[in-house]
Amino acid sequence: MIRGVLFDLDGVLYNGEDPIPGAAGAVERVRRSGVATLFVTNTTSRPRGTLVEKLAKFGIRAAPEDILTPPVAAAAWIRSRGDGAAALFVPDGTRAEFAGLEASDDEVPGYVVIGDLGTAWDYRRLNKAFRLLHGRPECRLVALGLTRFWQSSDGANLDVAPFVAALECATGCAATVMGKPSKEFFLQAAARLGLPPGDLLMIGDDLRVDVLGARRAGLRSALVRTGKFRPSDLEGDERPDWVLDSACDLPALLANGDH
Numbered sequence: 567m568i569r570g571v572l573f574d575l576d577g578v579l580y581n582g583e584d585p586i587p588g589a590a591g592a593v594e595r596v597r598r599s600g601v602a603t604l605f606v607t608n609t610t611s612r613p614r615g616t617l618v619e620k621l622a623k624f625g626i627r628a629a630p631e632d633i634l635t636p637p638v639a640a641a642a643w644i645r646s647r648g649d650g651a652a653a654l655f656v657p658d659g660t661r662a663e664f665a666g667l668e669a670s671d672d673e674v675p676g677y678v679v680i681g682d683l684g685t686a687w688d689y690r691r692l693n694k695a696f697r698l699l700h701g702r703p704e705c706r707l708v709a710l711g712l713t714r715f716w717q718s719s720d721g722a723n724l725d726v727a728p729f730v731a732a733l734e735c736a737t738g739c740a741a742t743v744m745g746k747p748s749k750e751f752f753l754q755a756a757a758r759l760g761l762p763p764g765d766l767l768m769i770g771d772d773l774r775v776d777v778l779g780a781r782r783a784g785l786r787s788a789l790v791r792t793g794k795f796r797p798s799d800l801e802g803d804e805r806p807d808w809v810l811d812s813a814c815d816l817p818a819l820l821a822n823g824d825h
Contacts, residue, residue, distance in 0.1 A: 568786065568820060569765040570602035572755055574746075575609065575617070577771030577793020578813050580624055582718045586792055588814035590625035595817040602759045605633045606752075606768075608711035608745040608775065610681030610726065611657040614638070636710035636745030637663035639754050640679060643744060644708070650676015653698050655691065656710065657683060680733065680741075681710040682726045692729060699737045707733060711745025713775050717794045746772075747779020756785075767807075769816060773799040777806040788816065 573579060579589045597603055605628060609617065614630040621628045637660045644652055644667055651669035654661060656679060661668065669675040678698050683691070699705055713725040730741050745751050756763045763784035770776020771793030780787045789795065789806040790813060800809065808819060 567765065568601065568767045570604070570756075570759045570761045570767070571596055571816070571820075572604050572606045572752075572766060572768045572780070572785070573813070574768075574770035574772070574776050575605055575607040575621075576716060577795075578769060578790055579621070579626060581793060584719065585624040586812055586814075588812065592813045592816050593626050596820060599817070599820060601820060602761065603632070604755055604759055606746065606755050607633065607635055608682075608713045608725070610636055610660055610710040610745075611684060613659045613662060616659065634751075634755050634758060635660075635663070636751070637681065639751050640664075640708055640710055640744035641667060642754070643742075643750070644677055652677040652679050652708070653695070654679050654681075655683060655695050656681035657686070675705060677706045677708050678733075679708045679710065680726060680730050682713075683729075684723070687729060692732065695733055696736050699733060699739050703739075705739075707737070707739040707741045709741040709743045709745070711775075712741075712743050712747060713745070713772065715794075722794075746770075746775045747782070749779075749783040752780055752783035752785055756783075769810070769813060771795050773802075773804075773806070778804055781806075788819070 579586055614633045617633055618628050641663045651673055652667045653669050653675040678695050709730040712727040714727045715722045716725050766785045768776055768780030768785050769788045771790050777787040777789050787806040788808040788810050790810050792812050
């Protein structure tokens with residue numbers, strides 16, 4: 567029985583600055599049914615407070631603790647290890663999640679954290695991250711998700727994965743991933759809701775990152791035909807448990823009880 571739902575944001579509840587019609591009402595109906603909810607996103611360019619405001623604009627209630635992001639997960643992981651400061655290649659808006667962890671300019675970092683810097687990426691900045699990792703196997707490369715691209719109103723945009731792949735190729739370091747599709751991220755989400763993974767449903771628009779990542783962590787999954795969904799997503803051997811036209815179909819799925 568599904569007792570909790572993890573909602574992806576962009577592509578499921580909205581596309582860029584445009585709401586998915588009926589998604590806000592669907593979230594509210596799921597909540598009223600007694601099913602626990604958590605918003606999970608690979609967004610690293612915005613703090614949780616900004617995401618709360620954006621959801622509110624679309625009529626969706628949320629508090630910062632209702633949202634799990636890769637920076638929150640990564641900061642918790644680094645703090646739990648207690649063995650070094652972090653060089654941050656993340657947007658200014660998410661640095662607050664790493665309070666007390668950022669390496670000073672003259673400090674040798676134990677971690678290099680890579681997020682979605684968007685158009686702020688350039689050769690100089692990418693090469694700086696490479697130099698911090700090069701020849702230092704004790705320094706950990708931390709990726710805030712492995713999303714390859716995201717969809718905006720004017721087209722597809724590179725996300726964090728291509729830049730992480732470049733650093734892995736150049737240094738031989740394997741990244742520790744602290745966002746979807748990593749198992750650790752989904753297990754953190756389950757722990758926050760206090761539910762076993764098998765009682766959770768992940769609803770997303772990305773087959774690899776949302777759906778297959780969740781399934782490999784023991785969750786069930788639903789793929790929506792909105793956002794970055796393409797019909798070719800359903801041509802492979804690996805498929806979600808359910809395919810929905812949009813998040814609007816989720817309350818009916820949960821009410822059916824055949825899960």
